[in-house]
Structure formats: structure tokens, C-alpha cells
Amino acid sequence: MAMQRHSILVGKCYRDAFGAIYRIVGFNGDVVQCVLYHRTERGLVEREHSDSWADLLDGLQGEVECPPAA
DSSP: OOOOGGGOOTTOEEEETTSOEEEEEEEETTEEEEEEEEEETTEEEEEEEEEEHHHHHHHEEEEEOOOOOO
16 A cells, blocks of 8 residues: 655655665655665665655555664
């Protein structure tokens, strides 16, 4: 079940079905800015990411603890 827009908060982290974690940085209209964390053989990688509300909410599974700051 997809999460609802009103439950997404700036500064919080959310996991998708594939295990990626999104830390919400901000949003403007229909675009959500976040930091995307995913694991590789070299460890945790982070990158800036933006997505539409619809696409982001469709994949999120729930709130999780944010990874430690790099």
C-alpha cells in the first residue's frame, strides 16, 4: 500500500520496496527533492534525487531511521 503525501515530512527517511532509503530534503509543487541512499559492494552510496509525488509515493513502504551523516 502506497504512503500518503501528508505523512511525508522533511528531514525524515523512508524505504522503498527495493531497500533504497530516501531522506526528504524539500518539495515544491509536484516535485520532491531528496537524498537517495543505496548499498553497493563498496558500502552505502548517497546521491541527490528528485521525483514526482506520485512516483515517490507509489514505491515507498514506510518510515525508517536515517543513515548516519557522511
